[in-house]
Amino acid sequence: xxxxxxxxxxxxxxxxxxxxxxxxxxxxxxxxxxxxxxxxxxxxxxxxxxxxxxxxxxxxxxxxxxxxxxxxxxxxxxxxxxxxxxxxxxxxxxxxxxxxxxxxxxxxxxxxxxxxxxxxxxxxxxxxxxxxxxxxxxxxxxxxxxxxxxxxxxxxxxxxxxxxxxxxxxxxxxxxxxxxxxxxxxxxxxxxxxxxxxxxxxxxxxxxxxxxxxxxxxxxxxxxxxxxxxxxxxxxxxxxxx
Amino acid sequence: xxxxxxxxxxxxxxxxxxxxxxxxxxxxxxxxxxxxxxxxxxxxxxxxxxxxxxxxxxxxxxxxxxxxxxxxxxxxxxxxxxxxxxxxxxxxxxxxxxxxxxxxxxxxxxxxxxxxxxxxxxxxxxxxxxxxxxxxxxxxxxxxxxxxxxxxxxxxxxxxxxxxxxxxxxxxxxxxxxxxxxxxxxxxxxxxxxxxxxxxxxxxxxxxxxxxxxxxxxxxxxxxxxxxxxxxxxxxxxxxxx
Numbered sequence: 382x383x384x385x386x387x388x389x390x391x392x393x394x395x396x397x398x399x400x401x402x403x404x405x406x407x408x409x410x411x412x413x414x415x416x417x418x419x420x421x422x423x424x425x426x427x428x429x430x431x432x433x434x435x436x437x438x439x440x441x442x443x444x445x446x447x448x449x450x451x452x453x454x455x456x457x458x459x460x461x462x463x464x465x466x467x468x469x470x471x472x473x474x475x476x477x478x479x480x481x482x483x484x485x486x487x488x489x490x491x492x493x494x495x496x497x498x499x500x501x502x503x504x505x506x507x508x509x510x511x512x513x514x515x516x517x518x519x520x521x522x523x524x525x526x527x528x529x530x531x532x533x534x535x536x537x538x539x540x541x542x543x544x545x546x547x548x549x550x551x552x553x554x555x556x557x558x559x560x561x562x563x564x565x566x567x568x569x570x571x572x573x574x575x576x577x578x579x580x581x582x583x584x585x586x587x588x589x590x591x592x593x594x595x596x597x598x599x600x601x602x603x604x605x606x607x608x609x610x611x612x613x614x615x616x617x618x619x620x621x622x623x
Numbered sequence: 624x625x626x627x628x629x630x631x632x633x634x635x636x637x638x639x640x641x642x643x644x645x646x647x648x649x650x651x652x653x654x655x656x657x658x659x660x661x662x663x664x665x666x667x668x669x670x671x672x673x674x675x676x677x678x679x680x681x682x683x684x685x686x687x688x689x690x691x692x693x694x695x696x697x698x699x700x701x702x703x704x705x706x707x708x709x710x711x712x713x714x715x716x717x718x719x720x721x722x723x724x725x726x727x728x729x730x731x732x733x734x735x736x737x738x739x740x741x742x743x744x745x746x747x748x749x750x751x752x753x754x755x756x757x758x759x760x761x762x763x764x765x766x767x768x769x770x771x772x773x774x775x776x777x778x779x780x781x782x783x784x785x786x787x788x789x790x791x792x793x794x795x796x797x798x799x800x801x802x803x804x805x806x807x808x809x810x811x812x813x814x815x816x817x818x819x820x821x822x823x824x825x826x827x828x829x830x831x832x833x834x835x836x837x838x839x840x841x842x843x844x845x846x847x848x849x850x851x852x853x854x855x856x857x858x859x860x861x862x863x864x865x
Binding site for chain 1: 643644675720721723764765768770798809810813815824
């Protein structure tokens with residue numbers, strides 16, 4: 382029975398790491414205590430960070446938060462064999478940054494498949510922003526700038542749809558002629574059939590086994606091909622969505 | 624002498640096709656009269672448009688504007704041999720939409736190289752938005768969503784730097800935690816050496832032979848690796864920039 386519980390998929394897919402006015406991961410503290418309650422160590426994947434801070438510094442930021450939860454953090458870049466690091470991890474957290482860079486490095490270091498297998502076999506996973514984007518079927522609904530060319534746009538497919546983190550509603554009265562987020566996602570649907578869930582900052586998906594639930598204070602916006610966008614209330618069971 | 628004039632590079636790289644409150648290309652009317660003054664026909668490349676309107680309808684939109692200038696427009700999709708269409712074009716205009724889609728289709732239809740050669744040999748070119756993005760070395764500073772996977776991010780390299788169209792200044796007091804445009808371009812510079820010119824809506828670059836000049840009412844924002852961003856006054860000769 383314990384084995385069964387341990388093997389259940391456990392995933393948090395968060396729109397953002399940080400709420401305006403809050404500290405890093407602060408708003409998720411209670412959720413993460415529960416999510417990682419059986420873990421004393423966590424593997425952090427800092428690949429998405431395009432500079433400004435080093436992988437060590439980024440890992441230290443995660444370590445400071447998880448230290449308060451009694452969880453020791455190591456960065457994947459500290460291991461000689463990153464695939465083995467993933468396979469042996471008690472828990473995995475992929476931080477935000479640039480999704481093109483993250484996906485490029487996951488492929489280059491050959492850990493994309495290893496992360497997928499580990500999480501599907503029950504290693505608890507947390508993603509924020511770019512780390513959440515990769516939980517979808519593809520990274521094709523990222524908001525990030527394509528600063529590097531990844532070998533593929535395919536990602537972890539931990540949920541059978543795509544994620545749009547940091548979802549932004551159109552700005553009322555804007556005179557800017559660039560596309561709104563909603564327009565961009567509609568354009569995605571001219572070429573791709575899968576639903577896209579727009580997660581506003583402060584929202585997250587909780588995957589437990591076969592159940593996927595929207596969490597946080599806000600509603601999410603669901604885009605499906607040939608269907609008007611819908612508002613999804615927090616607490617909604619989204620296990621049917623594909 | 625006439626031959627020499629005809630062969631001079633003539634390129635307009637516009638941030639946007641349409642200003643808020645204006646009609647399609649309206650703000651560029653006088654500029655385009657001069658730019659295309661020796662042309663009676665123009666080849667329109669509608670590839671960037673991800674749906675909503677067909678290639679025919681998009682081409683019709685361009686035709687309506689250029690009709691007023693006495694220029695007949697045909698869409699590249701109307702030709703059996705798109706490479707020959709480019710080679711035979713008196714003038715070329717690539718409209719906006721999604722840059723990932725545009726670049727994918729330029730490669731799929733094998734016209735990327737043909738457009739580069741034609742424009743470098745003096746075929747007058749107009750780009751707006753995505754059609755301007757491709758004038759840079761790479762499309763890696765587009766704002767668009769990666770709705771389709773192009774075979775490469777390399778583009779026309781008609782100017783020796785990258786373009787960021789629809790450049791947006793940070794919104795003062797924003798509580799949104801997504802990256803600002805400036806942050807994204809700085810991240811680009813962690814991996815790429817070339818300068819990036821942020822063209823605000825209403826700005827364009829005019830390339831005549833070896834001279835590149837910033838036009839329009841607004842200043843542009845120039846980002847160079849390891850250098851603080853600079854404001855560039857309209858009218859500035861940017862021929863030195865690479």
